[in-house]
Amino acid sequence: MTATTGAGREHIERVLEIIKKTERDGLMTDRRGEGLAGISGLKTVGALQRLVGLFADDSRACYLEIGVFQGLTLVSAALAAPGLACFGIDNFATLDPDGKNREIATERLQRFGAVNATLIDSDFEAALADLDGRLDGRKIAVYFIDGPHDYRSQMVCLLLALGHLHDRCVIVIDDANYACVRQATADFLAGHPGFKMVFEAYGPAHPANMEGAELEHWEEGWLNGVNVLVRDAEGLLPDMVPPTESDKTRHFNEWLIHRLRRAELAPEAVVLADAICTGDVAAEEKARKALLNKYGIWRDISDGRYPDRNTASGGLTEARFNEISE
Numbered sequence: 001m002t003a004t005t006g007a008g009r010e011h012i013e014r015v016l017e018i019i020k021k022t023e024r025d026g027l028m029t030d031r032r033g034e035g036l037a038g039i040s041g042l043k044t045v046g047a048l049q050r051l052v053g054l055f056a057d058d059s060r061a062c063y064l065e066i067g068v069f070q071g072l073t074l075v076s077a078a079l080a081a082p083g084l085a086c087f088g089i090d091n092f093a094t095l096d097p098d099g100k101n102r103e104i105a106t107e108r109l110q111r112f113g114a115v116n117a118t119l120i121d122s123d124f125e126a127a128l129a130d131l132d133g134r135l136d137g138r139k140i141a142v143y144f145i146d147g148p149h150d151y152r153s154q155m156v157c158l159l160l161a162l163g164h165l166h167d168r169c170v171i172v173i174d175d176a177n178y179a180c181v182r183q184a185t186a187d188f189l190a191g192h193p194g195f196k197m198v199f200e201a202y203g204p205a206h207p208a209n210m211e212g213a214e215l216e217h218w219e220e221g222w223l224n225g226v227n228v229l230v231r232d233a234e235g236l237l238p239d240m241v242p243p244t245e246s247d248k249t250r251h252f253n254e255w256l257i258h259r260l261r262r263a264e265l266a267p268e269a270v271v272l273a274d275a276i277c278t279g280d281v282a283a284e285e286k287a288r289k290a291l292l293n294k295y296g297i298w299r300d301i302s303d304g305r306y307p308d309r310n311t312a313s314g315g316l317t318e319a320r321f322n323e324i325s326e
C-alpha cells in the first residue's frame with residue numbers, strides 16, 4: 001500500500017466514523033436554547049460540526065455553504081472550527097417573506113462570535129464564478145449545498161466548485177429527498193469517477209407535508225434527506241449512487257416548457273391545472289388570479305415571443321470558430 005493510499009483510506013474512514021457518530025448522537029453542540037435555529041436537520045448540522053473539525057489545523061482549507069437562510073449551518077460550522085475560514089453564500093431571494101434573513105444571519109454571526117465566518121450576499125452562480133477572489137488560495141474542504149434545488153442549480157453548484165475543492169473534500173448535499181437533487185448527484189458521480197458517495201439518507205416526505213411527532217423525528221435526523229460525497233481519487237470505495245426515477249417525463253418537460261411563450265408562468269399554470277383536475281372551484285379561482293398576477297409581471301417580455309418553439313437564438317452569430325493562437 002502506498003503512503004497516498006493509506007492517507008486516502010484513513011481520511012475516508014474518518015469521514016465514515018463521523019457520519020456514524022452523527023447517526024448515533026445527532027448534534028455535536030446544541031445552541032438552540034440561545035436562539036440558533038434554522039431549516040436543516042439536526043444530524044445534518046451535527047455532521048457539518050464534526051466534519052469541519054477534520055480540517056481545523058489546515059490553513060489551506062475552508063468551509064463553504066450555498067444557502068445560509070438565517071445562519072444555522074454557517075454559524076454552527078464556524079463555531080465548531082474557529083480556526084477554519086468559513087464562507088456562506090445566499091442572495092436572500094427566497095424563504096424570506098419579511099426580508100429579514102440577511103439581518104438575522106448577520107446578527108447571529110456577531111452574537112455567537114463566529115468571526116471566522118464570511119457572509120457572501122450574492123446569487124450562488126455569480127459567487128461560485130468568482131471564488132478565486134473570495135477564497136484567497138484556500139480549497140473547499142467541507143462543501144454544504146443547500147440553495148436552490150432544481151436540477152441545474154444542483155449541478156452548477158457541483159461543477160463550478162470542482163476546481164476549488166480540497167483533495168480531501170467532503171460534499172454534503174441537502175434535500176436529497178427531491179428526485180431532481182438525487183438525479184443531479186447521480187449524474188455528477190457518473191461523470192466524475194474521482195468522487196464517491198459515502199452516505200445517503202432519506203425520509204418519506206418533505207417536512208412541509210409532515211406534522212407532530214413525525215415531523216419532530218425527521219427534524220432530529222437528516223430532515224429532507226442527504227447525499228454525502230468524498231473525493232476518492234484512488235477508487236477505494238465501490239460505486240454507490242442515489243436512487244433515481246426511471247421515468248424522465250418531468251426532465252423532458254423542461255424543454256417543452258422552456259420553449260413556450262409563457263414558460264415563466266409554469267408553476268402557477270400547474271397549480272391551476274391541479275385545481276381544474278380535482279374540480280376544486282375555490283382553488284381554481286385563487287390559482288387563476290395568481291396566474292394572471294404573474295402574467296402581469298411577464299407580459300411585456302412574453303408577449304413578444306412566439307407561442308411555441310422559442311429558441312432565444314435571435315442575434316447570435318451565424319458561425320464562429322475558436323482557433324489556437326500563434
Ligand SMILES: C[S@@+](CC[C@H](N)C(=O)[O-])C[C@H]1O[C@@H](n2cnc3c(N)ncnc32)[C@H](O)[C@@H]1O
Pocket residue numbers: 037038039040066067068069070071072073074089090091092093094095101122123124125146147148
Ligand atoms: C433551505 S435554505 C438554507 C438553510 C440553511 N442552511 C439553514 O441552516 O437553515 C435555502 C437558502 O438558499 C437561498 N437561495 C435560493 N436561491 C439562491 C440563489 N440563486 N443564490 C443564492 N442563494 C439562494 C435562499 O435564499 C435560502 O436562504
